[in-house]
Amino acid sequence: MLALSATGCVVYAEDRYEDAATISAEWSFENIATNTRTDCPAGFDTVRMISQPVDRDLRPLGEPFVDLFDCRDGRHASELLPPDVYQVWLEIVSNGGESLYAQSTSAIVDVIDRDALFSATILDDGGYFLFDWTLRGETSNATLSCAGTDSIEILSTLSGTTEARSDKFNCDDGSALTAGLLAGSYTVSVSALDRSDRALGTAPTLTSKAIRDRNQVTDLGLITIPIANQ
Structure with missing residues (x-):
């Protein structure tokens, strides 16, 4: 050594x-x-x-x-x-x-x-999505804390397939790296969930987001999730 x-x-x-x-x-x-x-x-x-x-x-x-x-x-x-x-x-x-x-x-x-x-x-043939998130009231447009929001779920669907890969993270984390994904083009959806895994709000869908090979990380940036009735 x-x-x-x-x-x-x-x-x-x-x-x-x-x-x-x-x-x-x-x-x-x-x-x-x-x-x-x-x-x-x-x-x-x-x-x-x-x-x-x-x-x-x-x-x-x-x-x-x-x-x-x-x-x-x-x-x-x-x-x-x-x-x-x-x-x-x-x-x-x-x-x-x-x-x-x-x-x-x-x-x-x-x-x-x-x-x-x-x-x-x-x-060898895949990589990861990295993303940050913030919560915003759908009506008030005010930035919200994670009070009442238990987790953040990201669904990644490879182009040409119908089964989404789900990753969940604690809302308070504010940032996360998904599990490994096969290289390709993905449609990505990010939602805020309550303790019963019910969606409180979903960010606009992201399309044509590339996962590259050789363990590379694709940064999706900051994703704003609108929270209903807030």
Whole structure:
């Protein structure tokens, strides 16, 4: 295992921190269409783990730590890190690091008190929708809180099919990433639901929204949901 020294990255040695932590990474590749695990992509045999320290507001703090792993291993531990909170993601790159195959979604990893595991699945033939939401009174046009609204549901229907993929999120989250979707063009509907899963309001339908392959994220932006009788 290597600690990478590169522009904008922190160089660190294994014995640098008296109180140290590690983040273990595990990764796999998946083909959505066939529901099968796949091998590391040809020509991309390196996994680069980025561990970016963040402050209490989850903003980047200082320079990231970078580890390089052999893609075939499937799991590896970082070099020793200062106990801290990090935003972590993986990049699948060529041996020299010049070409990027895919980047995983990221997660906040806290290793202040104990070591942690970051797990990622790279979708060869799919990606994700990212979106934010706000509630607005249909009559008053006033911005509303989530009081009375339990969850937000996004329905994603692939062009040429009739079955929608449903993802639900807590209304208070304000932002979310869907589960993985097969690459293609989608019709998207976003609704606010009460505790009984009854729709309180539905945003205008979005059409021809593209999901790309290699684990890419399509940002739908801010979606305003009109709430009836408000």
